[in-house]
Amino acid sequence: MGNEPIQAELIAVLVAVTDGAPRVLTIENGSALPSGPLETGHRSLQAGLRAWVERQTHHPLGYVEQLYTFADQQRGGGRGISVSYLGLTREAPVLDPDAAWRGWYEYFPWEDHRHPEGQRHVAAIVRHLAAWAGPVPARQARLTALFGAGEGWNEELVLQRYELLWEAKLIPEARRARQGAPAPVPGLEMTHDHRRILATAIARLRAKIKYRPVMFELLPRDFTMLELQQTMEALAGQSLHKPNFRRLITQQDLVEETGRTTSGLAGRPAKLFRFRPAVLEERRIAGSKLPLVR
Amino acid sequence: MGNEPIQAELIAVLVAVTDGAPRVLTIENGSALPSGPLETGHRSLQAGLRAWVERQTHHPLGYVEQLYTFADQQRGGGRGISVSYLGLTREAPVLDPDAAWRGWYEYFPWEDHRHPEGQRHVAAIVRHLAAWAGPVPARQARLTALFGAGEGWNEELVLQRYELLWEAKLIPEARRARQGAPAPVPGLEMTHDHRRILATAIARLRAKIKYRPVMFELLPRDFTMLELQQTMEALAGQSLHKPNFRRLITQQDLVEETGRTTSGLAGRPAKLFRFRPAVLEERRIAGSKLPLVR
């Protein structure tokens, strides 16, 4: 067959949500995602990743999902394969001094629409892109479809937006040649295409939460409706309608009351909920949708 | 880092729809999917696959999408990586005498619910699985969720159903040890986990057609509403409601009239449609949904 041996590595996007902020585990001062060699001897790639992550972070990994596999140039000129994974956990102190949790919107400021700053970032980007699009109808159509003002914002198109920005040379990683030029869009850079992998992970997760209950991997066992809502808002980057959100969740029989309530904070104590055992076990079928506000 | 060189290959699931039957390109008398070495020198894995397929089949490949990457035992005992892809085309005569197009329901008879036979296959399978589930509530819940009678049939859960059958040892590939035992479920076998890859492809495609217009890759330039409907029915394995189907398509501005009509067949001549240019170009955003009948 003529198969030539090649190098292979795993890249992990580990996600947690802490205090309403989606966080991702990074290394090298936030400039890269953790990656490691493909180890032989595991039942599957997924099992290999799980073992590797849990050995590195000493923290159990909940949900794991393969993202994408791509070929790249390895150090030394040879060809390599990288298999990227999305993993969900809860944030824990990291032992490795090189590793740290970072907010994912530090890398994608224009994707957070919970606050007006996100809208402003989008407006600034649209101005840049309008110049890039010029009078070409296809480019204009793409621009409005992906960054279209206000109403039509589709939070799942993270990767497509990143690719459009890349194409328009507004992403620093895309213009290695032009050193010294100021970054045309805000947001931290990453090495290689790690930021693109992160965009893929965000897009996948934003799509997934709508039809599969994976949020419980990110929450403590007991939680209030507001905590659940804020976790979803953090991932979606959008504010949700509180009364309708609680109805949507209860209607779907995703959660049950624990009988206990919170105390000590401002306002009326909130009931504590937990995910129903059937959901934890049978997370294959059910799902949940987002009632957007405004 | 300690990366050890490994073998890598590509596996392709090439799909076409001919005369209302979804077809897949196979080799070795229908027992395997076409696969080939990972070639160096291409821009991306996807470009490599495209070049390889078009060289082999002499037929252009429309839509291509990565399915899954997994590790397996290579001939010779070493570890290998397989990257599988879904590709959409129109059926063309194959040159390679070893290759042939096959209906995908030959491999998954229980997934075709356009005719009563599919229902009967499901009923027979449910009887087997009920014995396997016994009194265990979790197993029973999974059984009804995946194979649940009539109303709740979710056509997208192809892979989950296959995995359940595998777990229950009803798939011949899962019981290599017990040679000679009769196949407990109908359907052709495949080598290694190729049938599982095919299940992944079917599931992905059934999900995709609901939110992205990829059907046009499978149809001639001009087509009637019925042809479009039958193509979708073939993929979904379910019958659709004709009047509502046509409204759904026209409402979404997916197609435009060509001005011409069919002739010669039974019944009133049908208008010929084609996909709107904007759809062909901008196939990122729009989608389509299924109005199920009954």
Added chain:
DNA sequence: ACAAAAGTGTTCGTCTTACACCCATGC
């Protein structure tokens, strides 16, 4: 009393689904 957060009821409009029916052609 008031602020802050929890939680409930109900209306209005849209989108889905189903049913009923008419139209044009070949045999």
Added chain:
DNA sequence: GCATGGGTGTAAGACGAACACTTTTGT
């Protein structure tokens, strides 16, 4: 005429979005 497939109208009902309002705590 009638079988076959093409095509349109419309009403019932499910679902989502929005608004108004009540409840329970801390200060």
